[in-house]
Amino acid sequence: MINKINDLKTILDESDCLINAQQIDSALDKMAKQITTDLADKFPLVICVMNGGLVPTAALLERLSFPLELDYVHATRYGMETEGTTLKWLSYPQTEISNRDVLIVDDIFDQGHTLQAIIQWFEEQGASNVFSATIVNKLHDRKVDMTPDYNGLDVEDRFLFGFGMDYKGAFRNLKGIHAVKGC
Numbered sequence: 214m215i216n217k218i219n220d221l222k223t224i225l226d227e228s229d230c231l232i233n234a235q236q237i238d239s240a241l242d243k244m245a246k247q248i249t250t251d252l253a254d255k256f257p258l259v260i261c262v263m264n265g266g267l268v269p270t271a272a273l274l275e276r277l278s279f280p281l282e283l284d285y286v287h288a289t290r291y292g293m294e295t296e297g298t299t300l301k302w303l304s305y306p307q308t309e310i311s312n313r314d315v316l317i318v319d320d321i322f323d324q325g326h327t328l329q330a331i332i333q334w335f336e337e338q339g340a341s342n343v344f345s346a347t348i349v350n351k352l353h354d355r356k357v358d359m360t361p362d363y364n365g366l367d368v369e370d371r372f373l374f375g376f377g378m379d380y381k382g383a384f385r386n387l388k389g390i391h392a393v394k395g396c
């Protein structure tokens with residue numbers, strides 16, 4: 214365990230902080246304004262995509278002051294790895310979805326397979342509209358054929374952690390977004 218903690222400290226020390234807490238805050242403020250304009254009268258069902266969506270969802274929710282409901286899905290494509298594989302669903306929402314306006318919140322839009330599959334599932338359950346929001350969009354050309362309705366910031370194509378995103382399970386708690394040295 215001591216070795217693991219020391220390794221993680223080295224990863225953090227050697228990382229590059231690409232986006233700081235203030236930049237995230239102002240991106241969230243802008244997203245919340247747009248979301249309020251679009252959804253304030255729709256009593257949306259906000260869906261947190263666990264685990265990475267936990268911190269972003271909480272940060273977004275405290276900026277939304279209209280009636281909404283909250284639920285979550287737990288789906289993972291990366292697990293403890295830095296390369297994604299097939300999406301594993303670990304938990305489905307309990308709230309009735311048909312005829313609801315749904316807003317899915319996640320930390321990152323990377324290749325987009327996770328968000329695309331989750332949106333498709335909600336559409337199949339009869340949601341009236343499915344919107345999606347991510348804090349960061351990674352810039353590369355390996356994407357699915359869709360983009361989130363709301364995105365905070367674009368970021369370079371490196372392995373990221375912080376503000377919900379993990380490095381081998383750690384660092385979801387960081388206020389900024391960091392990139393692993395050399396990745």
Ligand SMILES: O=P(O)(O)OC[C@H]1O[C@H](OP(=O)(O)OP(=O)(O)O)[C@H](O)[C@@H]1O
Nearest residue numbers: 263264265289290291323324325326327
């Ligand atoms: O756009 P994609 O290439 O599909 O990747 C994005 C997804 O990857 C991460 O989840 P992960 O599978 O690591 O699970 P986690 O949320 O528990 O970290 C992240 O939280 C997104 O849900």
Ligand SMILES: Nc1nc2[nH]cnc2c(=O)[nH]1
Nearest residue numbers: 323371372373374378379
């Ligand atoms: N932690 C983390 N999860 C991801 N899922 C997809 N891309 C990333 C990334 O860069 N970092």
